Amino acid sequence: MSPRRALALMAAAAAAVLALAACGAGGPAARADGRLGVVASFYPLQYLAEQIGGPHVAVTDLTSPGVEPHDLELSPRQVASVGSAGLVVYLKGLQPAVDEAVRQSGARRVVEASSLTPLADHHLDEGGDGAGGSGDRAAGAAAEPHAHATGDPHVWLDPARYAVLARGVGRGLAEADPAHAADYRRRTDRMVARLAALDAEFRTGLAPYRGRDFVTSHAAFGYLADRYGIRQVAVSGVDPESEPSPARLAAIQRQARAHGVTTVFFETLSNPKLAATLAADLHLRTAVLDPVEGVKDPSRDDYFSVQRQNLKNLETAFGGAR
Numbered sequence: 001m002s003p004r005r006a007l008a009l010m011a012a013a014a015a016a017v018l019a020l021a022a023c024g025a026g027g028p029a030a031r032a033d034g035r036l037g038v039v040a041s042f043y044p045l046q047y048l049a050e051q052i053g054g055p056h057v058a059v060t061d062l063t064s065p066g067v068e069p070h071d072l073e074l075s076p077r078q079v080a081s082v083g084s085a086g087l088v089v090y091l092k093g094l095q096p097a098v099d100e101a102v103r104q105s106g107a108r109r110v111v112e113a114s115s116l117t118p119l120a121d122h123h124l125d126e127g128g129d130g131a132g133g134s135g136d137r138a139a140g141a142a143a144e145p146h147a148h149a150t151g152d153p154h155v156w157l158d159p160a161r162y163a164v165l166a167r168g169v170g171r172g173l174a175e176a177d178p179a180h181a182a183d184y185r186r187r188t189d190r191m192v193a194r195l196a197a198l199d200a201e202f203r204t205g206l207a208p209y210r211g212r213d214f215v216t217s218h219a220a221f222g223y224l225a226d227r228y229g230i231r232q233v234a235v236s237g238v239d240p241e242s243e244p245s246p247a248r249l250a251a252i253q254r255q256a257r258a259h260g261v262t263t264v265f266f267e268t269l270s271n272p273k274l275a276a277t278l279a280a281d282l283h284l285r286t287a288v289l290d291p292v293e294g295v296k297d298p299s300r301d302d303y304f305s306v307q308r309q310n311l312k313n314l315e316t317a318f319g320g321a322r
């Protein structure tokens with residue numbers, strides 16, 4: 001080997017050592033600015049990654065603000081970003097395009113939310129009595145063409161389960177970027193404490209209304225209902241684009257009349273027309289129950305503010321009955 005070539009090799013080796021030192025534990029997935037690049041599939045996971053990651057991470061959300069996340073389609077560039085991310089945080093069964101991108105990308109570090117907390121199978125008429133029976137169940141199944149084989153994905157709407165996701169995201173960040181593990185742990189603890197406070201507010205606020213029914217346009221609130229002992233009667237399925245059958249609508253009308261329902265809830269991101277029609281037919285009010293699948297104005301709202309508004313709207317709806 002010529003002295004010049006040996007020198008060049010030494011220089012290259014030194015540069016490699018410097019590069020490793022500069023990007024720390026992030027390794028090849030770390031960004032030029034030294035932060036850990038995190039790709040999150042939709043708002044609730046993006047929010048956890050940002051809150052727990054703080055200044056050490058740069059989070060990209062595959063679902064743009066204000067976009068309904070079900071049936072999301074990804075650009076080739078977004079698919080590539082999944083493969084090159086320092087950490088991918090997603091929820092299997094909510095967005096098939098993301099599931100596919102993760103499967104194909106061979107992403108090395110992944111936090112998959114449904115592996116952290118078991119998913120329940122919330123039928124459309126679960127908890128209902130007036131609308132029960134196999135006929136209605138069949139109608140419910142027919143109204144869910146994109147039913148999720150893995151169960152109801154809307155786990156983040158229960159603050160206690162969301163805290164479990166927070167712990168999982170915190171662990172994932174600490175493993176992907178051990179240099180800042182202590183900071184991730186501290187920030188995880190803070191997030192879990194804030195969620196415990198929110199859980200206590202829901203528990204206290206909804207305690208007088210245990211066993212009451214609420215009618216909602218999309219079946220996103222099964223976990224929240226289970227946690228606080230109220231009962232979801234959903235017009236559409238777990239996928240908000242699904243259309244209910246006439247038999248399903250008639251069953252909901254019977255149940256609403258029988259249980260003193262005052263309000264039909266709709267959500268901000270999907271088409272509220274169905275809920276508005278049902279409310280008009282039944283002479284009921286409409287109000288927003290937001291599944292926090294995306295936040296339209298992240299400078300104004302976040303998971304906590306939207307959930308507190310949900311609680312207020314539920315209390316108003318229940319308080320106005322009897």
Ligand SMILES: [Zn+2]
Pocket residue numbers: 070154218220238239240291293
């Ligand atoms: Zn949903």
